[in-house]
Amino acid sequence: MPQILLVSLRSGELAEQIAAAEERDFLQATRLDPADLTHVNIASTADSAGDLTAYDGILVGGCSLNITDETWDEWQHHVHAELTRICDSGVPVFLVCYGTSWLVHEHGGTIGHSHAESSGETVVELTPAGQADPLCDGLPDSFTSLTGHTENVEKLGDGLTVLATGPTCPVQFVRRGDRVWATQFHADMDAVAMRSRMDFYYDYGYFSPEDYETILAALPAIDTTWSNKLLENFVDHCKRHDTP
Secondary structure, eight states, rough: OOEEEEEOOSTTTHHHHHHHHHHHHHHHHHHOEEEEEEEOOOOTOOOOOOOOOOOOEEEEEOSSSTTTSSSHHHHHHHHHHHHHHHHHHOEEEEEHHHHHHHHHHHTTEEETTTTTEEEEEEEEEEEHHHSSSSGGGGGSSSSEEEEEESEEEEEOOOTTEEEESSSOOOEEEEEEETTTEESSSBBTHHHHHHHHHHTTTTTTTSOOOHHHHHHHHGGGOOOOOHHEEEEEHHHHHHHHHOOO
């Protein structure tokens, strides 16, 4: 099996708990053996993703940061520097949620709030480019996933390809070159993961507290089979990859 690095971007008092839950989510979605997954959390400016050369692929989880904030603190600048290093490493990379905003902004695109989505179900529709992408092998043209984000891509950056869109979020999945992918939706999540994340970020604006019970009641019926399959396919892709 390939050796995969999972990078969490979690800070604050609950950072350790959130990162641990995120590790569980990615193990569940990728079906990796825990022995094949190394997990690091960049919780402060003193933390790093480390030496990347030992890995066949890199997964980057979501983050509570926002590109659209008026000012960025030192930790956010540090996170961006680490993301740049990761995505320029030559190792295949899969970014989830915040990574999409960062990647598009990094390439000159625009991030806004026109298609924010509350925590819960979202529909993902592959574009022709997505249908031809190796990570989408075996996926239906349309499938459901779980999501929750307060900002979204307004204008695509240079050198990026849209692999999936959707009725409530026009840019769901993008690729840079042939080694970096990013989803706006949470390809790492199932119903258990979404409930856990909602509890951690109850008052971060990802959903209205009045809707909490209604959202939870709907989660078990949401099929995440195919969005999770994206991460399985990423791992399979990494098996065939030789780092230059």
